[in-house]
Amino acid sequence: MVQPKAWIEGYVRAWNSNDPDDIAALFTEDAVYYTEPYATPWQGRDDIVAQWLGRRDKPGEATFEWHPLCVTxxxxxxxxxTTYPDKTYSNLWLIGFAPDGRCREFTEWWMRHDTK
Structure with a gap:
């Protein structure tokens, strides 16, 4: 059974390193990445790496705490x-895995916390 822990640890490592190889290692060649539901996805590993690097965070800028809701x-x-110095987001991730443990489809929902 695929366990999300190793994949998410790799995702956080890539998030903090912005290393193209770290990012690419997470995804299948034909993966799709939805940055929000119903948005046009990033298609294919090369596009995912390029788009990720175009939106990169500074290393160590954010922290990410998570727990699985459902694992198959x-x-x-x-x-x-996800907590940044000036904002916090709630996240819901759907991670579709290939048999080798890489992601074939990723969809994220995110909502910024109210700052009242």
Missing amino acids: DELSVVQGV
Whole structure:
């Protein structure tokens, strides 16, 4: 059974390194990455790497806490909180896995916390 922990650790490592090889290692060649539901996805590993690097965060700028809601061989649903120095987001990630543990489809929902 695919376990999301190793993949998410790799995602956080890539998030902090912005290393193209770290990013590419997470995804299948034909993966799709939805930055929000119903948006046009980034298509293919090369596009995912390029788009990611075009939106990169500074290393160590954010923290990510998470826990799995549902884990199967093919899909993990993860709930998380991303905290930046000036803002916080709630996240819901759908991670569709290939048999080798790489992601074939990623969809994220995010919502900024109210700052009242």
